[in-house]
Amino acid sequence: MKRKFVVSDPEKCTGCRLCEMVCSAEKDGEFNPLLSRIRTVQLDVVVNMSLACRLCENPTCVRSCPRKALSVDEKTGVVLVDEGKCNGCGWCIEACELGVLSLHPVRKVVMLCDLCGGEPKCVEFCPKDALELRTTEEIAQKIRSEAVRKLLVEGR
Amino acid sequence: MFGYAGSILHVDLGRKKSRMELLNEDFCRQYIGGNGFAISLLYNCSKPKVDPLSPENPLIFAVGPFAGTIVPTGGKYIVQAKSPLTNFMGEAVSSGFWAHALKQAGYDAVLIEGKAEKPVYLFIDDDVIQFVDAGHLWGTDTIEAMNRIKKEVGDENIGIATIGPAGENLVRFANIANDRHRQAGRTGMGAVMGSKNLKAVVVRGTKGVKVSNLEALMQACKEIYETSQGPLTEGYRFSGTPASLLFHQSVAALPTRNWQDGVFELAEKIGDKYVGERWVVKAIACAGCPIACDHITVVKEEVGKVLGSVEFESLYALGSQCGVGDFPAINRAVDLCDRLGMDTISAGVTIGWAMECYEKGILSDKDTDGLQLTFGNSEAQLEAIKRTAHQKGFGALLAQGVKSASEIVGGGSEHFAMHNKGLEYPGYDLRGLKASVLGFNTSTRGGCHLRSSMYDFDLKGKVDRFTAKEEYGKLVREREDMWTVIDSLMLCKFIRSILGNYKTMARLYALVTGLEMTEESLQKAGERIYNLEKAYNVREGWKSENDYPAPRVMSDPIKSGVAKGAVVTKEEFDLLFKAYCKERGWTPQGVPTKHKLLELELNKAAEELGAPAEEA
Numbered sequence: 001m002k003r004k005f006v007v008s009d010p011e012k013c014t015g016c017r018l019c020e021m022v023c024s025a026e027k028d029g030e031f032n033p034l035l036s037r038i039r040t041v042q043l044d045v046v047v048n049m050s051l052a053c054r055l056c057e058n059p060t061c062v063r064s065c066p067r068k069a070l071s072v073d074e075k076t077g078v079v080l081v082d083e084g085k086c087n088g089c090g091w092c093i094e095a096c097e098l099g100v101l102s103l104h105p106v107r108k109v110v111m112l113c114d115l116c117g118g119e120p121k122c123v124e125f126c127p128k129d130a131l132e133l134r135t136t137e138e139i140a141q142k143i144r145s146e147a148v149r150k151l152l153v154e155g156r
Numbered sequence: 157m158f159g160y161a162g163s164i165l166h167v168d169l170g171r172k173k174s175r176m177e178l179l180n181e182d183f184c185r186q187y188i189g190g191n192g193f194a195i196s197l198l199y200n201c202s203k204p205k206v207d208p209l210s211p212e213n214p215l216i217f218a219v220g221p222f223a224g225t226i227v228p229t230g231g232k233y234i235v236q237a238k239s240p241l242t243n244f245m246g247e248a249v250s251s252g253f254w255a256h257a258l259k260q261a262g263y264d265a266v267l268i269e270g271k272a273e274k275p276v277y278l279f280i281d282d283d284v285i286q287f288v289d290a291g292h293l294w295g296t297d298t299i300e301a302m303n304r305i306k307k308e309v310g311d312e313n314i315g316i317a318t319i320g321p322a323g324e325n326l327v328r329f330a331n332i333a334n335d336r337h338r339q340a341g342r343t344g345m346g347a348v349m350g351s352k353n354l355k356a357v358v359v360r361g362t363k364g365v366k367v368s369n370l371e372a373l374m375q376a377c378k379e380i381y382e383t384s385q386g387p388l389t390e391g392y393r394f395s396g397t398p399a400s401l402l403f404h405q406s407v408a409a410l411p412t413r414n415w416q417d418g419v420f421e422l423a424e425k426i427g428d429k430y431v432g433e434r435w436v437v438k439a440i441a442c443a444g445c446p447i448a449c450d451h452i453t454v455v456k457e458e459v460g461k462v463l464g465s466v467e468f469e470s471l472y473a474l475g476s477q478c479g480v481g482d483f484p485a486i487n488r489a490v491d492l493c494d495r496l497g498m499d500t501i502s503a504g505v506t507i508g509w510a511m512e513c514y515e516k517g518i519l520s521d522k523d524t525d526g527l528q529l530t531f532g533n534s535e536a537q538l539e540a541i542k543r544t545a546h547q548k549g550f551g552a553l554l555a556q557g558v559k560s561a562s563e564i565v566g567g568g569s570e571h572f573a574m575h576n577k578g579l580e581y582p583g584y585d586l587r588g589l590k591a592s593v594l595g596f597n598t599s600t601r602g603g604c605h606l607r608s609s610m611y612d613f614d615l616k617g618k619v620d621r622f623t624a625k626e627e628y629g630k631l632v633r634e635r636e637d638m639w640t641v642i643d644s645l646m647l648c649k650f651i652r653s654i655l656g657n658y659k660t661m662a663r664l665y666a667l668v669t670g671l672e673m674t675e676e677s678l679q680k681a682g683e684r685i686y687n688l689e690k691a692y693n694v695r696e697g698w699k700s701e702n703d704y705p706a707p708r709v710m711s712d713p714i715k716s717g718v719a720k721g722a723v724v725t726k727e728e729f730d731l732l733f734k735a736y737c738k739e740r741g742w743t744p745q746g747v748p749t750k751h752k753l754l755e756l757e758l759n760k761a762a763e764e765l766g767a768p769a770e771e772a
Contacts, residue, residue, distance in 0.1 A: 014448035016441035017253070018381075021226045025370060031225050032260065032364030033313070045336055045463065046438040046452050105362060125226075127381045127446035 002135040003057075003077035006038060006113060006120055008050040012130035015040060015048035019122035019131060026121040027111075034105050037113040038122050038131075050131065052113040052122070053079060053100045061112075064095035069110075076115065083109045158368040159221040159668035160184060164197070165263045167278060167285065169352055170211065170270030174285040179264060185671060185681070186757065188644035189220035191247075192685040193265045194236040198245065199688055199761065201267060204695045208240035208344075209326055209351040211271035217258070217317070217357060218266075220646025221669050224259035224365035226377050228384060228655070229648035231255045231443030233317075239343040239601070240351075241328045241502070241557045242578035244693045244702075246343035247601045250317075251442035251648060252335030257315030260361025272353040277305065277318075280359045290355040294324060297495035298333035305358055318356035319346040320497025322545040326350050327555040329502030329580070333494065337465040338442065341499040343579060343601055344557075368670030376667060380654060384446040388653040395428035396439065396451040397468035400583075402427040404472075407615060408717025409585040412476045413531050414508040415574050418585035418714040418722075422481020426471050431483050435464075447650055455484045466490050472583025473504025478511060479531030489538055496545035505580035506558040507540050509573055518567040525549040571707045576603035586709050588719030589614040589621050591628040594732040597705050598632060598746075600689040606649060608635035622719075624728035629735030637682035644685060684756040687740075687748050691761035700745045704729060 017033060017040045024035035033039070038052040055077040062070040062079060069085035070092060072078070086109040093101045093110065101112045113120070115133070123131045157179070164177045187196050194216045206212040215237040222230025233255040239246025258266070261282050268278070272287065275294040279286040293301050298320040305316050316334060323330035323346030330346030331339045340346075349355075367373050391399045404410035405423040412420040424430055435455055441448035453464040464487040474480060474489040493500045507529070513519040514529040521528070525543075527536045527550060543551025553561050558580050562573035574581045579602025586593040595608035605611065610632060614621040619628065638656065639649070645665065647655055655661060658675035666672050673681075690698075704710075705724060713723040737744055741752040753762035 014439060014441035014445075016443065016445050016448065018226060018444045018446075021444060022374075024364065025226070025374060028364065029370060030364035030366045032362075033256075034362055035364060042440075045440060045465075046454070048438075048440065125378060125381065127385060128448070 002137060003055045004133045004135050005055040005077075005115070006052040006123060007132055007134045007139060009130045009132070010047065010049040012128045013040070013048040013050060014128055014130075015042040016127070018125055018127065019050050022121045022125045026116060034102075037102070037111055039100070039102070050122070051098055051100050054098065055079070060095040060097070061092035061101055064091045066091060076118070078114050079112055081110055081112070083107070086110055157181075158366055158670045159225065160189070161259050161262045161264050161365075163263055164193070165266045165280065165285070167266060167268045168270045169268060169272040169276070169278075169287070169354060172287045181671065184221070184669070185673065185677070187685060188641065188681050189264060190218050190232070190234045190646035191640055191643035192681065193644075194218040194234050194247070195245070195685055195688050195692065197265065197267050198236050198238075199692050201269070202238065205697070206238060208238040208243065208246070208348060211269070211352065213238045213348060213351075215268040215345070215348050215352065215354075216265060217268075219255040219258050219264060220644060221665065222645055222647065223255040225367055225668055226374070226444055227647070227664055227668065228377060228380050229442070229445050229447070229651045230646060232646040232648060233258065233340070234643065234646065235332060235340045235345040237345060237348040238696070239345075239578070240326070240347045241344040242602045244577055244602065244696050244698060245600055245689050246345055246348070248331065248340035248342045248345045249606070249643065250332070250334055250338045250340040251445075252338040253443045254315035254317050254334040254359065255646065256443050257359040257361045259365055260363050261359050262361065262363055266357065268352065268354065268357075271351065275353045275355055277356040277358055278354060279309070280357070282360065282362055293355050295321060297321065298497050299336055299495055301356060302333070302336065305356060309358065309360070311360060315359040315361075316356055319349045319354075320495060320545070322496045322498040323347055323350035324355075325545065325547045325555070327498055327545060327547065328557045328560070329499045329506075330497050331499045333497055335442075337494050339494070339499070341501070342604065344499075346497050367668045369667045373664070373667040376664065381446045383654055384651060389447045389651065392447050392449040392650045393439070395432060396449040398428040398431060398451065398466065398471055400468040401471050402429070403615070404583065404585075407588075408714055408719035409588060409615065410476050411472065411574070411581070411583055411585045413479045414477060414505075414512040414572055415585065415708055416512070416712070417716055418588065418719050419717040420476035420481065423476065425481045426475050426483050426486060431466075435483065435487070442648070445648065449650055453487055455487050458484055458488060462488055462491050464491050465494070469582050470500040470504070473501045473508075473580075474537065477504050477508040477583070478537055480534045480537060481532070482534055485534035485538075489534065489541060492538060492541050496541065498541070498545055501582055502557055502580040503541060503544065505574050506544075506554050506561060507537055509558045509562065509569065510540070510554060512572055513565060513567070513569050518565060518569050523550065571711075574706050574708065576705060577702050579603045581706070584611055585714060585719065586705060587714050587724055588722035590624045590724060590728065590732070591619050591621070591631060593705055593709065593724050593729070594628050594736055595632045595635065597703050598636070598733070598736055600686065600693055606639070608632050608639055609649060609652075610635060622722060624724070624732050626731060626735040628732055629737075629739040632736055633739045636686050637679055640686045641678055641682040644681070680756070684758060687753060687756050688758055688761060690748055691753065691758065691765055694747055694765055700733070703733060703746060
């Protein structure tokens, strides 16, 4: 089964950070961006994008954990955290090239996107439809069509 | 408590001390938050008739019960103090992410008293309050200050409300900036910060906000998020506030060349379509806002690619008001005002006034230090902005704001000083907007479009805009009360067509706080808060003549367009003002009666003011 994950369209993202609020409410029952598994980055005002775990096929976070607390769910591809094993050392946070892992400020264990069981709340709430649940194949298809359209339709 | 953080932070800059005051439920119900909390603190914690730029003038930052939640647009903050521009209640509102940070740090309001010995910034790091030396930041512009503080603290996501050189130099319309280019713009709150040697209020909040009924709130907000992508917010989403420019132009309500006309012949070139096609690169949003009205421009032709956030009011004040019809020039002037930390409306109106003085020979080259302040001279405008922020030569005159500057210069220039109570008018030509003219001038903070936004009636054909009628008194009163509730819940007025009704606001308030408020009790709270603002002004020496429009509005008609010939006569304004005072239950002179204040449980104000007992 193809793995789906949350992707953000920087053209559509307005940097409102609603996804962070919704995520923390869903996971911890309160509003707090520091509890969010998805995080928004804004650079020079006009560059906006939210980032969540992309379910890498061979995740560096899992490989980096000295206590083997992280594992990949075979069915969904989601990275699972064994909170009994995790001691919050943060190796995985450092190992991830995208910075999508965080330390839970209260429980002091690592946290990351679990896709809300397949229907992510952030995707449901994003007012600009900047967030979508996609497979790598779908992303590539979209890019290919765009490229061809630009070259052969608009280019004429 | 749900929604509320439950505490007010008291800070004494002189003694470098702070303490917490806990909120109680009654106070929350009576004053709601934001606007209500701020005026309650201002009224009760300041001595009457203090110098606005003295340590005795308390400075208040407050947020609403929705800050830090997902209630759409609920992340605004308000700043109040006695205004150095009007000498009455000062008040400015901004959005961005600062309010969320303050709530997450555990506070609903911060009251700042005294004056720091040397420049400092206040760092509210959850429960830890630090007075950080800001000597190295003194003199930096707002954007540089924000970038440096983020770097120093080592956190990209902190909230920073800072002043620029204009605030440090006590320019009377200096503002407070946050999130790069959002401003608490009006009435000179930045000068009050500067007078306290306070460069910035920096906040890091790591605590969560809990609400009373999370599931129902999520559902309710989801529906609002969906509705807000529909026709009710279309203008703000597609063009942002600049859409107003060509609309005002089409109805001859765009003040031009210091209100000598209501039509600007170069409007097309600074209108949303022309600018949108050439320079708008992206629309961005404040915290949890589904609208995203802020249309960021990048003028690549300019050295350094000037990035701008140019709202309608700036297009008017630095554009049509000064006869400038060149967008890149306006973009540059707005960027300069933003960096120096000055309100674009007050700056533009004051410079426009100086341009008229210059063209009429009331100000000579000698007076302007050689600046050729003719209408349309954008280079001279830019130079005037710089000199104003640094109080340099002629700039020191402009830095007083148009009311004081015109009183100093005289020569008949008071006649065309476009302000009410010292606050420069925004871009609505009031001569042909006869419901707005009442609301813009009874406004407790001076010439302002955001205390009742009566143009919704005038410009949407809901009333006859060219005829003054008694019924406008009631409309203004109702709007002021509701707008006060919006400013106390701290919602954005751009979502007013969806949330701007007591039923929806009461429902969201209950879901967030768990406190049930009826529609009537919310309205009553709005009335209470507005009356307290008025009482503050009366205590500061307000007289009914302070609520009358600028002389030009009452004598020089609009020259062209559909509003040609329109003017507001004294008789017309008398009629409107009388109807308004009666509707408010105040004396015919506009002073809240003891009876009214007691009815609103404003016992201290009732006692202090000794307002006449008789009904209006």
